Amino acid sequence: MKRTAFFISDGTGLTAEALGHSLLAQFEKIEFERVTVPYIADEEKAREMVKRINKAAETDGARPLVFDTIVNSDIREIIATAEGFMVDIFGTFLSPLEQELQSSSSYTVGKSHAINNEGSYERRINAVNFALDNDDGARTRHYDEADLILVGASRSGKTPTCLYLALQYGVKAANYPITEEDLADQQIPKALKPYKEKIFGLTIEPERLATIRNERKPNSRYSSIKQCMHEIEEIELMYRRERIPYLNTTAYSVEEISTRIMVTTGLKRQR
Amino acid sequence: MKRTAFFISDGTGLTAEALGHSLLAQFEKIEFERVTVPYIADEEKAREMVKRINKAAETDGARPLVFDTIVNSDIREIIATAEGFMVDIFGTFLSPLEQELQSSSSYTVGKSHAINNEGSYERRINAVNFALDNDDGARTRHYDEADLILVGASRSGKTPTCLYLALQYGVKAANYPITEEDLADQQIPKALKPYKEKIFGLTIEPERLATIRNERKPNSRYSSIKQCMHEIEEIELMYRRERIPYLNTTAYSVEEISTRIMVTTGLKRQR
Numbered sequence: 001m002k003r004t005a006f007f008i009s010d011g012t013g014l015t016a017e018a019l020g021h022s023l024l025a026q027f028e029k030i031e032f033e034r035v036t037v038p039y040i041a042d043e044e045k046a047r048e049m050v051k052r053i054n055k056a057a058e059t060d061g062a063r064p065l066v067f068d069t070i071v072n073s074d075i076r077e078i079i080a081t082a083e084g085f086m087v088d089i090f091g092t093f094l095s096p097l098e099q100e101l102q103s104s105s106s107y108t109v110g111k112s113h114a115i116n117n118e119g120s121y122e123r124r125i126n127a128v129n130f131a132l133d134n135d136d137g138a139r140t141r142h143y144d145e146a147d148l149i150l151v152g153a154s155r156s157g158k159t160p161t162c163l164y165l166a167l168q169y170g171v172k173a174a175n176y177p178i179t180e181e182d183l184a185d186q187q188i189p190k191a192l193k194p195y196k197e198k199i200f201g202l203t204i205e206p207e208r209l210a211t212i213r214n215e216r217k218p219n220s221r222y223s224s225i226k227q228c229m230h231e232i233e234e235i236e237l238m239y240r241r242e243r244i245p246y247l248n249t250t251a252y253s254v255e256e257i258s259t260r261i262m263v264t265t266g267l268k269r270q271r
Numbered sequence: 272m273k274r275t276a277f278f279i280s281d282g283t284g285l286t287a288e289a290l291g292h293s294l295l296a297q298f299e300k301i302e303f304e305r306v307t308v309p310y311i312a313d314e315e316k317a318r319e320m321v322k323r324i325n326k327a328a329e330t331d332g333a334r335p336l337v338f339d340t341i342v343n344s345d346i347r348e349i350i351a352t353a354e355g356f357m358v359d360i361f362g363t364f365l366s367p368l369e370q371e372l373q374s375s376s377s378y379t380v381g382k383s384h385a386i387n388n389e390g391s392y393e394r395r396i397n398a399v400n401f402a403l404d405n406d407d408g409a410r411t412r413h414y415d416e417a418d419l420i421l422v423g424a425s426r427s428g429k430t431p432t433c434l435y436l437a438l439q440y441g442v443k444a445a446n447y448p449i450t451e452e453d454l455a456d457q458q459i460p461k462a463l464k465p466y467k468e469k470i471f472g473l474t475i476e477p478e479r480l481a482t483i484r485n486e487r488k489p490n491s492r493y494s495s496i497k498q499c500m501h502e503i504e505e506i507e508l509m510y511r512r513e514r515i516p517y518l519n520t521t522a523y524s525v526e527e528i529s530t531r532i533m534v535t536t537g538l539k540r541q542r
Contacts, residue, residue, distance in 0.1 A: 011527075012526050014289060014439075018285060018289050019286055022286050022361075023361070023364055023368060025377075026377045027368070027372055027374055028377060030374055038534060039530075085371045087364055087367075089290065090293075090297075093363075096358075097294060097298070097336070097358070101274070101298055101301055103298055103301060106298075121524060121525075124525065128431045129430075132403075132430070135403075157396075160395070160438065163399065163438065164438055167431065167435055167438065254392075255285060256283055259285070259309050260310070263309060269307075
């Protein structure tokens with residue numbers, strides 16, 4: 001049986017969605033139809049939402065789950081009239097928090113909540129521009145400004161990780177692809193030597209790397225399993241010899257890779 | 272009085288952090304020291320965490336708030352021994368959900384939860400590569416593959432938005448900067464005409480644009496308020512004439528801009 005799950009917010013819905021997905025992941029046997037609906041910020045939209053929930057209840061033959069992070073109580077009251085199972089995220093935790101903090105929340109007086117916006121906009125945008133300007137070893141002269149320099153084989157996940165670190169944490173991350181030429185020297189590429197303490201290495205299973213490279217350049221030497229095995233072996237050897245901290249990215253999402261790098265390096269969110 | 276708030280997880284901590292920050296935003300009068308601690312996944316790390324919480328309790332003279340999304344019950348029990356005010360996110364909602372779904376959760380039997388990983392890894396990485404390859408109007412020949420083409424003045428936020436759309440939603444977004452040359456024609460740039468239904472426009476307050484451009488090229492014609500006002504006026508005129516949906520990004524974070532684009536265009540998360 002399919003159940004519909006709604007993630008509703010008067011903001012972006014990212015918090016309701018993240019929490020809802022984590023909770024639903026605990027119910028592996030049930031198939032959920034997941035629907036995120038951001039910006040339910042007036043009564044008309046709330047009433048439309050009620051109709052949508054009721055329609056899903058009818059279609060599914062079971063009431064939908066409704067995860068919401070709406071602040072305005074008038075809007076919440078309208079949503080609560082729907083045929084849904086309400087997971088009232090703010091309502092549940094705000095009252096005990098008010099008691100603990102001996103302070104009434106803006107929620108109580110109907111004020112809109114600040115939207116989750118980590119780090120300043122400028123810092124994050126600057127970090128994105130930094131990642132783009134210093135992608136793929138194109139330039140090395142800005143490495144003194146970098147918070148981090150990611151190294152690794154071509155297509156091991158450096159660029160998306162740098163961009164995620166910039167957007168989520170405001171971290172300025174450059175990246176440098178380790179080439180065969182670099183490996184022939186059996187040491188850290190010369191351009192990186194002055195910044196050794198900023199270097200973090202990525203590695204990946206050779207089979208996975210070959211698959212990724214094959215999408216880009218099918219049936220080339222570059223994407224052959226033999227070549228990938230050779231590069232990864234040499235790169236990991238170099239990491240160990242030079243004592244560069246590194247991570248095997250094969251099983252991880254970009255979020256996980258980024259968070260693990262933050263933990264390992266001790267970098268802090270930049271505000 | 273300062274209060275410390277910990278966001279603790281056996282995963283990336285992004286869910287605990289997002290929810291915790293949203294809740295704390297309701298208490299504007301209190302100053303919080305926010306600490307995110309991901310990957311608390313074994314008992315030794317949990318015991319270290321308890322010490323850290325207790326130390327903060329002593330320093331602050333008040334027990335810290337502890338928001339956690341830890342699944343393993345042994346680890347949760349250790350954390351619960353700390354001198355903190357526990358906001359038990361999973362514990363609170365899983366039991367009522369189990370009842371509603373008439374299904375026991377993996378949590379109950381101590382299984383690890385799937386980490387929130389929206390869209391498939393490949394799809395998101397391909398979308399990032401697409402955004403990079405089709406940034407800044409460099410190429411237009413892949414526009415048939417695009418889910419979306421963002422247009423706007425130089426430095427109005429197109430690139431970070433495209434990257435966020437790729438990383439968060441797996442959406443393939445190209446971007447095209449509208450130049451003075453384009454504006455002289457008083458219509459949609461020729462390269463974009465076949466893809467009119469994919470176009471979304473960004474605009475921004477001229478004062479804000481001038482500030483951003485000044486960081487890049489100080490005291491240039493490009494970053495003068497006069498030039499910025501002229502470009503924005505012409506661009507908005509073009510949007511209205513051509514009936515291109517558009518958004519003023521001045522007051523919004525990258526997350527908000529992206530989510531609003533998803534809502535307005537009706538694009539769905541790509542899996």
